[in-house]
Amino acid sequence: MRLRSRAILVVGILLAGVVSAWHLGLDSSSIWPTAERWTVLGRFLSAAFMPTLTSQSDLAINIVPRTLQAMWTTVIFAVAAMSLSLVGGIALGVLASERWWSLFPVPRAVRPVLYGSVRTLIAFMRSIHEILWAIGLLAAFGLTTVAAVIAIAIPYAGTLAKVFSEMLDEAPEDAAEALRMAGAGSLQIFVFGLIPRAIPDMGAYAFYRFECALRSAAILGFFGFETLGKYIHQSCGELYFREAWTYLYALVLLIVIVEWWSGAVRRKLTVA
Amino acid sequence: MKSVEQLYRERPVNRFGRVSTLLMLGLVAFAWTSGVFDFGALFTERAQGNFTRFLTELRPYPLQGNAWDWGVAGEWLDEQLSGKVGAAILATLAFSIAAIVLAALMGLAISLFASRNLSSPEPFLPRPRAPTPTLRRCWDAVVWLSRGWLIFARAIPEYVWAFVLLIVLGPSAWPGVLALALHNAGILGRLFAEVTENSDPRTSRALRALGASRFQIATTAIWPQSMNRFLLFFFYRWETCVREATVLGLLGFAGLGYYILEAKAALYWDRIALWTLIGSLLIVAGDLLSAWARRLVR
Numbered sequence: 098m099r100l101r102s103r104a105i106l107v108v109g110i111l112l113a114g115v116v117s118a119w120h121l122g123l124d125s126s127s128i129w130p131t132a133e134r135w136t137v138l139g140r141f142l143s144a145a146f147m148p149t150l151t152s153q154s155d156l157a158i159n160i161v162p163r164t165l166q167a168m169w170t171t172v173i174f175a176v177a178a179m180s181l182s183l184v185g186g187i188a189l190g191v192l193a194s195e196r197w198w199s200l201f202p203v204p205r206a207v208r209p210v211l212y213g214s215v216r217t218l219i220a221f222m223r224s225i226h227e228i229l230w231a232i233g234l235l236a237a238f239g240l241t242t243v244a245a246v247i248a249i250a251i252p253y254a255g256t257l258a259k260v261f262s263e264m265l266d267e268a269p270e271d272a273a274e275a276l277r278m279a280g281a282g283s284l285q286i287f288v289f290g291l292i293p294r295a296i297p298d299m300g301a302y303a304f305y306r307f308e309c310a311l312r313s314a315a316i317l318g319f320f321g322f323e324t325l326g327k328y329i330h331q332s333c334g335e336l337y338f339r340e341a342w343t344y345l346y347a348l349v350l351l352i353v354i355v356e357w358w359s360g361a362v363r364r365k366l367t368v369a
Numbered sequence: 370m371k372s373v374e375q376l377y378r379e380r381p382v383n384r385f386g387r388v389s390t391l392l393m394l395g396l397v398a399f400a401w402t403s404g405v406f407d408f409g410a411l412f413t414e415r416a417q418g419n420f421t422r423f424l425t426e427l428r429p430y431p432l433q434g435n436a437w438d439w440g441v442a443g444e445w446l447d448e449q450l451s452g453k454v455g456a457a458i459l460a461t462l463a464f465s466i467a468a469i470v471l472a473a474l475m476g477l478a479i480s481l482f483a484s485r486n487l488s489s490p491e492p493f494l495p496r497p498r499a500p501t502p503t504l505r506r507c508w509d510a511v512v513w514l515s516r517g518w519l520i521f522a523r524a525i526p527e528y529v530w531a532f533v534l535l536i537v538l539g540p541s542a543w544p545g546v547l548a549l550a551l552h553n554a555g556i557l558g559r560l561f562a563e564v565t566e567n568s569d570p571r572t573s574r575a576l577r578a579l580g581a582s583r584f585q586i587a588t589t590a591i592w593p594q595s596m597n598r599f600l601l602f603f604f605y606r607w608e609t610c611v612r613e614a615t616v617l618g619l620l621g622f623a624g625l626g627y628y629i630l631e632a633k634a635a636l637y638w639d640r641i642a643l644w645t646l647i648g649s650l651l652i653v654a655g656d657l658l659s660a661w662a663r664r665l666v667r
Binding site: 110137224238316 | 389396403423463538612616656
């Protein structure tokens with residue numbers, strides 16, 4: 098990209114930001130808090146430095162077990178959702194890759210139609226937010242945990258499938274070539290030549306998505322599931338900010354641990 | 370020449386990756402056997418009845434129980450969308466753009482403090498005299514504080530930020546924009562800091578030798594050479610901002626999600642499906658635009 102056109106792009110972006118802010122009515126008067134807002138804001142910010150371990154509505158209740166339980170439920174929801182979306186993502190990812198269809202005696206003109214239609218399906222799955230999937234699925238099936246997990250799994254399967262198909266199409270061909278020389282069949286070449294070459298990247302990406310799944314699982318608590326979101330929703334609604342901060346910090350802790358873990362896996366898998 | 374057995378024995382083994390995969394498989398097995406998830410709940414008579422009723426309610430209201438008629442469907446569509454859809458799409462887009470620009474500016478500012486090569490006692494030049502330990506520790510603290518802040522900002526999901534800020538700041542567009550901006554500033558700040566740390570130090574060194582300040586080095590040496598990567602990340606996060614902006618309306622902000630909230634309160638599933646589909650078209654359009662822009666800067 099030429100430097101001048103890049104400068105125009107950057108200025109354009111900043112202008113778009115200003116125009117958008119103006120369109121939304123973002124001015125200093127709407128953020129500058131009134132006296133009443135100041136007290137709420139002050140209480141919220143000062144509560145950040147004193148998260149509580151006992152319930153603010155009933156001092157006799159210790160919220161540590163509840164917090165740990167909610168953290169664990171969040172993990173379990175994320176893990177279950179990831180396992181479903183991996184199955185769907187791998188299957189759809191294979192079907193959406195150009196290489197898969199080039200293995201079979203399908204006429205060259207038909208192939209784009211085949212992977213194109215799978216890619217359209219993937220785009221549709223991804224383009225609806227997990228919260229909206231949750232609203233629909235919970236309406237269809239009632240407040241069941243499986244519906245919540247499926248709601249996360251559908252858009253995640255779409256995202257995984259898109260990225261996996263790109264990884265499969267870009268995987269090094271050396272092993273596949275060697276297998277072809279040795280007389281392997283099409284399916285053998287794909288399964289033993291291409292997939293193993295793409296697996297480190299796919300695994301690394303799946304671990305990164307797990308981190309995102311944790312956040313999504315936490316949000317689904319807003320719908321009444323026992324994840325961290327439920328308690329954040331509850332305590333903020335009652336303006337028990339010290340309690341809210343405890344749950345927020347619990348979520349941050351969870352994310353930090355998994356971010357470290359997935360980061361370490363990614364470094365090991367992609368560098369080695 | 371090595372035998373196949375020898376090659377197999379000498380292949381690189383990634384133990385950390387294996388342990389992680391095993392741990393993950395164990396978690397998966399535990400999750401599905403813990404009894405929290407019951408697939409049977411989807412197939413009870415009540416759930417099945419609920420599901421079939423739900424499917425009929427997805428049809429446009431005037432057509433429920435009638436044969437499909439394009440004329441009636443068109444009228445219904447016109448009635449639902451007229452005067453609303455353009456404004457809703459504009460508001461959603463405005464949310465995403467205002468938020469991502471704010472996020473990029475915040476991320477850019479914090480990345481200066483979070484990158485180790487700039488936040489050091491003597492950036493880019495070996496000093497004749499070694500810095501005092503106190504000075505070194507102060508700069509380390511700057512790096513860790515700004516990184517801690519970035520981690521915190523991105524650990525909280527946009528939707529949770531929006532909900533909390535709505536309560537704290539009161540109703541206006543600010544909580545929504547700030548929510549998207551804070552989460553994305555956490556992500557962009559880290560990515561920008563990584564790019565800054567990996568930038569070619571030669572220009573920075575030359576400028577430092579001439580006595581340039583840290584800020585001058587950043588704006589004249591580091592940012593110009595990293596701008597393409599910054600823009601790449603910027604458009605990649607804008608894509609997710611559009612996605613998140615469509616659901617912000619569920620908390621009461623203007624935009625597509627607001628009509629979903631409205632229809633949900635009255636249980637009009639046909640309208641919910643319609644607005645969800647419009648949102649999905651907007652997201653696909655945003656994806657295509659972002660992919661085009663990223664090809665442009667690559």
